[in-house]
Amino acid sequence: MLKIDHITIKFGGLVANNDVCTEIQKGQIFGLIGPNGAGKTTLFNIVSGFYAPTDGKVIFNGEEIQGLPSNVINGKGIARTYQNINLFKKMTVLENVMVGCHGQTKANLADAIFSTKKKRLEEEESIEKCHEILKFMEIDHLSHLKASSLPYGAQRRLEIARAMASNPQLLLLDEPAAGMNLSEKDELTQTILKIRDKGYTVFLVEHNMKLVMRVCDNICVLNHGIKIAEGTPAEIQANPEVIAAYLGGGK
Amino acid sequence: MKTFVQKNLKAIIAVAVLVVIALVLAQKTYYALIIGLIGIYAIVADSLDILFGYTGQISLGHAGLFAIGAYVTTLLRMRLGVPSLVALVLGAIVTMLAGFLVAIPASKLVKHFLSLLMIAFGQMVYLIVNTWTPVTGGSLGIGEIPYLNVFGLVLNSNLKCAIFIWILVAVCMLVKYRIINSRTGRAFIAIRENPVAARGLGIDVRRYKIMAFAISAFLTGMAGGLYAYLRGFISPETFNGTQSTLFMTMLLFGGITTVAGPVIGSAVLLLVKEVFQSLALYQGLIYAVFILIILFFFPNGAVGVYYNMQAAMKKKSNKKAEEQEVAKNA
Incomplete structure (x- = not known):
């Protein structure tokens, strides 16, 4: 490979x-x-x-x-994690993982401004997918917290979850x-x-x-x-x- | 499930009260002008928020973009006879293109290098409008700009113009909210938080930085056009470096990455500016004091202060409830 x-x-x-x-x-x-x-x-x-x-x-x-x-x-x-944790600190755990979906999603600026059906559907799908990944990494119960407020071990897990979201x-x-x-x-x-x-x-x-x-x-x-x-x-x-x-x- | 109205009841009441007060005040032409200007500056502060607050790209040259919007709109309207609303939109589009061009080098720079580039850009635009007399009227500016005509409705008073401006402010806030809560917005925030990790997750960092510049420039250009229509007169002095500082101060004072911040910042700073009109020479000093106050005491701006107070009250009431519980048990 x-x-x-x-x-x-x-x-x-x-x-x-x-x-x-x-x-x-x-x-x-x-x-x-x-x-x-x-x-x-x-x-x-x-x-x-x-x-x-x-x-x-x-x-x-x-x-x-x-x-x-x-x-x-x-x-x-190919997705990676980092030796010295590189999270998006001020975003929530869920949002961090959703950034990982960036390459898999297609909604553009116009979709966002007009809140098109395509964008809303895609958004729902991403949220669902990210919760699944978070459950898999056993940190879904923390999904609404700021990434910087997580304990160290969970931050490392979040990095892996975020990388996994990019398929x-x-x-x-x-x-x-x-x-x-x-x-x-x-x-x-x-x-x-x-x-x-x-x-x-x-x-x-x-x-x-x-x-x-x-x-x-x-x-x-x-x-x-x-x-x-x-x-x-x-x-x-x-x-x-x-x-x-x-x-x-x-x- | 709570409905939108129930969830935001306090905010809706506050907005309604403010609208009523504003409408009463705006019966006087001067107040209507101020209210219109607050709206215009709120749009600029919102556009800066997208660029600086969310994407983390500092700009101390937004007065340059504001000038391009104002001059292009005015010139299209007066020299080429373009319909006023079309001129406004074209002015915003031309400003967006200017923002796009600046962003090509700017997106490669960070922090102080970026702020220097943007200061230089603002200064360049200022010099061009000041010296290109045959087109821009030089330091005398351009006067007697015709009223804005919105689908046959002539906005021939400050009040009418201010109402139109505030409708656009609402639209801008909605657009900003939607952009930020989308894939694009998350890419912006990710770039601010950690460009290395953002790139590693498939985000084309440079492309999104340029996009943020272009969006910001479009909104600022539109605000510039509105300014020209509201005042009926533009001259280079409105678009100097102090103006760029004022925009940034408004955003910082109100609070970055908030919905209400830019409006509050714009309102407070503009009122301060008007009240101390006689001290025009010391305006730079006043902004400096504001920035220092923000940096030292309210790093999250006025909106941040509100949230802190709310959190403190909650803590207090929680503590009270706890004490009562303890008392009950005892």
Whole structure:
């Protein structure tokens, strides 16, 4: 479904991703791990269109998408969440998710001004769809609250809900468990599995190894922008290079 | 289910009372003029609210757009003999195109860079109308602008013109409300709140910023045309930088992202301006004081103060009820 083909990106002299290749199959939960500063989020930013790579290709469903603006990439079926929560703080939870429906809805300015039947129907449909997503993410009871007033774990869930509203095939989750407590992490693990079972493909950056090892079908490990390993969780855990990267390599 | 009337009973009564007072006052030509002007400025403040309040794009050059609307309408009417209502609409459309053109570079800028660009734009328009004497009449302006003719009804008094203006104010408020509560409006707010996340959710940020500029320019241009018809005279002095500041102050004082804010702000600031007419030199100072008061004490404007008071009262009554409950139980 998503092929990352020899991606290199340089910021001045810093090579953040160096010749990274990997492939994500439909229906997988694919994990991307690595020590701090390994270039995980950078790779996410390339896939979601926030950075254009210096070299290499990103192929999504057979189409080259590298360098396209992020709103176009969203339209092609990739949605993401952010490491440092990027919610629309002053909007309600429901409105946040409804912004996610933007690409799926068509009503234009004239429809809005004249409040046409098309607009009203579409609006009702979006509201219904968003409540469904919120129920799925188990935060529907908070739908009327301001996004900024939510507890931290719920904010992370809302980010995922908002991304899901744009009907993506591929969902990029950037450290969804960061800052969560143990029970929240356990619930999130279940939720990610549920998201996969619903038919989404998930591409996950995460530091919490317990979560990664439990949910991922395949894992890619980056260190200093270079891919050092790829395989199933069991293979990764046994890989000496990965262990060296995380614990510091002895000579 | 409560009906619309039941839900908004207080607001409806307040509006009705205000309309009656306004109609009584407006029997005097001078008051009718003031009431008409309040309506015109309310439209401008509403248009600024769409751009600044909801989309987060600051503009300190709206007097420029206001001038384009006023001059284009006047010139079409007087030089080309276009029917007055058509001239008003065309003036608004030309202003919208101007807003569209400014927005192409402006939509790439944020914060202070954007405000500098808009100040420069306002200044440019001011200089053009001031110096292009053969067309705009230069600093002397254009006088004896004919009355507005609405489908055969000649608005030959300030009162008639003011009533027409306030009908348009109501239409503008409705249009604003509908835009904001739609997919387009949510895109605007999303851009204000977090442009990065908005783009990541498929919103073409630049396109929507340009759209907000164009809508805002259309309404401001229309207000400019109305101004020309109401006053019957326009000159560059009405459209200088102070006027842009006044528009922004009206919006901030009334309260951004509210329905009543722009009207309240427009009314209060215009009345202050009229009362202190003799201190014309110090008008900039008066606006400055207003802005400081808002920034320090009422960041959500006059409407925000009302909501805060309401919330405080609710809290108080809740507390009372609680105390009574405790007393009962004891």
